[in-house]
Amino acid sequence: MFKNFPAVEALFIGFALVFCFLRTCHAADDPQTRAAPKPIATASDLFGSQKRSAPLASAAFGSYTRGCLAGSGQLPANGLHWQAMRLSRNRNWGHPRLLRYIERLSGDAARLDGWPGLLIGDISQPRGGPMPSGHSSHQIGLDVDIWFRPSPRRNLSMHERESVWAESLIKGRFELDRDIWSEGHAVLLRRAASYSNVARIFVHPAIKKELCEWAGGDRAWLRKIRAWYGHDDHFHVRLECPAEEIACMDQDQPPAGDGCGEELAWWFSAEAYRPGPAEKKPAPLSLEDLPAICRSVLESR
Numbered sequence: 001m002f003k004n005f006p007a008v009e010a011l012f013i014g015f016a017l018v019f020c021f022l023r024t025c026h027a028a029d030d031p032q033t034r035a036a037p038k039p040i041a042t043a044s045d046l047f048g049s050q051k052r053s054a055p056l057a058s059a060a061f062g063s064y065t066r067g068c069l070a071g072s073g074q075l076p077a078n079g080l081h082w083q084a085m086r087l088s089r090n091r092n093w094g095h096p097r098l099l100r101y102i103e104r105l106s107g108d109a110a111r112l113d114g115w116p117g118l119l120i121g122d123i124s125q126p127r128g129g130p131m132p133s134g135h136s137s138h139q140i141g142l143d144v145d146i147w148f149r150p151s152p153r154r155n156l157s158m159h160e161r162e163s164v165w166a167e168s169l170i171k172g173r174f175e176l177d178r179d180i181w182s183e184g185h186a187v188l189l190r191r192a193a194s195y196s197n198v199a200r201i202f203v204h205p206a207i208k209k210e211l212c213e214w215a216g217g218d219r220a221w222l223r224k225i226r227a228w229y230g231h232d233d234h235f236h237v238r239l240e241c242p243a244e245e246i247a248c249m250d251q252d253q254p255p256a257g258d259g260c261g262e263e264l265a266w267w268f269s270a271e272a273y274r275p276g277p278a279e280k281k282p283a284p285l286s287l288e289d290l291p292a293i294c295r296s297v298l299e300s301r
């Protein structure tokens with residue numbers, strides 16, 4: 001009875017091969033039916049396409065450069081003493097602490113210092129995360145760009161909010177443009193640094209240098225004002241992680257002192273502008289590069 005088994009077996013394998021060729025194997029080699037490999041979405045594609053806040057308790061997860069934001073709030077287009085710019089970018093979403101900071105700074109600057117009002121640039125996307133363009137930080141809703149150009153006393157139109165340019169305070173590479181710079185800018189930066197939950201404020205090195213000379217004996221606040229590339233037409237305020245949010249990762253404190261000495265001098269050296277590894281475009285982040293909880297923040301409905 002088993003005499004014919006090898007023949008039956010061979011017949012079966014033969015049929016299987018023909019079937020495979022006709023159906024699967026052959027089809028997979030046919031360019032008409034071969035599926036194009038699915039591109040892997042980057043974290044900036046995923047977070048950049050979110051239109052609304054994640055309906056969860058407010059919390060920042062991860063770091064300023066690798067993180068996300070749950071329960072963000074949207075900065076209204078107009079406040080009593082601010083106007084939000086570039087609304088089409090949908091980057092006026094922040095941690096509630098940051099929105100309160102904007103409210104407080106703009107109010108204090110108007111009432112106490114006579115600053116007409118703030119023009120607010122990018123904060124974060126509705127769920128934070130990496131952005132398809134422009135910033136490597138601003139990912140957890142605790143960073144905000146504030147224009148040096150004061151707000152006009154009337155409401156800007158939607159068209160103006162897209163088209164008015166932030167004005168640079170710098171001529172050439174390092175010279176402060178004194179036609180535009182005013183003591184009011186120095187007072188505003190000192191005010192912006194005066195709140196205890198401010199971690200750092202980034203400005204162009206020539207602006208930091210001016211503040212170092214202007215500050216006189218009251219210098220503690222200068223520690224928070226840090227020279228950085230760009231930041232000639234806006235300053236960038238970074239708030240500390242709220243103490244109770246243990247999944248939010250603070251940056252190390254700035255070095256002790258006012259940061260006006262050698263450290264600042266370095267920014268005026270050729271070395272600071274020599275192309276180095278920092279110039280290389282980093283590989284885009286994937287969802288796996290962010291804290292695991294960012295997947296839930298992304299998918300929460």
Ligand SMILES: [Zn+2]
Nearest residue numbers: 143144145236
């Ligand atoms: Zn910024």
